[in-house]
Amino acid sequence: MSRKHTPEPSFAAVAPLAEKRRSRKRAGFFQKMEVSLPPAALTSGVPLETCLRKRRTNRAFSDARLMQSEVSQLLWAAQGISGLGGLRTCPSAGALYPLECYLVVANVDGLRPGVYRYDPDRHLLVLTAAGGRNEKLIECCLDQECAGEGAVSIIVTGAYKKMTAKFGERGIRLAHMEAGHAAQNVCLQATALGLGVIAMGVFDDAALAAALELPESHQPLYVIIAGRKFV
Template sequence: MGINLGNQSPADLPMKVRLPEPEASGRSRIEELITKRRSVRRYKDKKLSESVISRLLWAAQGISSENGLRTSPSAGALYPLEIHLVTGGGGELEPGVYRYVPEDHTLVREILGDMRERLSKAALSQPMIRNAPVSIVISAVYARITSRYGNRGLRYTHMEAGHAAQNIYLLGVELGIGTCAIGAFEDEEVKDVLKLPANQDPLYILPLGYM
């Protein structure tokens, strides 16, 4: 007895195609980094140098072309994201909260003092934020993109935050540094800790430390 296809032809039915197995050897470096990428919640008691921090910030939103395009794709090249660095003491940078300025690859210190404990409490007291030597916080100024794309711009912003976070993850693997993207936090409390403007909303916290 044949199979009753109804009004469908065999060509209309779902078909599973077995793909070639990924090569265990001969992979490109990026494939190796993707394979090794994991979320890491425990870090060694070792500070991140200023040069390492520089590379991680650049990976998130740095300028990567002569005409100002950045390392993460952005709808309409409108770049609604802001990148903040929260660092404790003992490193080359004084403890505090800094804002990354991609245009000239600099940090602007906006708060002096170790804010890791307060940031951890704002994120449901997750210990990796308190224990990590630094955290990167990604926030968004939605008006930069919704002015052109309307509410669809909200979705584009969240996509961009994911792109930036994955860049941090992958470069971290290369440098022996782990992170864990955190979205569980009280928005208003994080805004208060970082003294974010009213038009800026936190999206991600990424604590960073050596694995």
């Protein structure tokens, strides 16, 4: 005698409710992980020519903290919104903006160590991975000690597909050029703030992407270390 299969009537009612609760929980979690940054200053008493003349690679950093206002300024210089229509501080072919900036925090007032994604549209940080990463950065940057000595590191990544969809293979070159624009902006802004900075292009791509838990669609292009100079 075959048994009749009776579907569980409660599942249809409970599953959507459970999913709603999970969604709310996830939304609440990510909301808590957002950190608003102080507004970026749009003027400075330091002339551009002075920054160009004084910009230098710095490999020795102190253990002094950075202020959130300084971090805000560095990120705005890299990819901040500077005009109507979402125009940014550095040029982008076709205004496609394939770059993302990930901030690795080691020593910043009011920010816990971890990896944050910079959201230029809202000028805020979104925590993507908790915990310090400086030791990992040293390994990923082929044992360059200075990679783990800064108060922050800005990892510039690129989504090639955004560019190749319009420009074909040349889009990859354009993304690399844009990363250079962003890195120079950060170096000049750091100089204006009196901070030490070094832009590094030598690292293990796959190891760095794994250490920072980057999305698969994003390729790390530049590592920029910043902090107070060791004197």
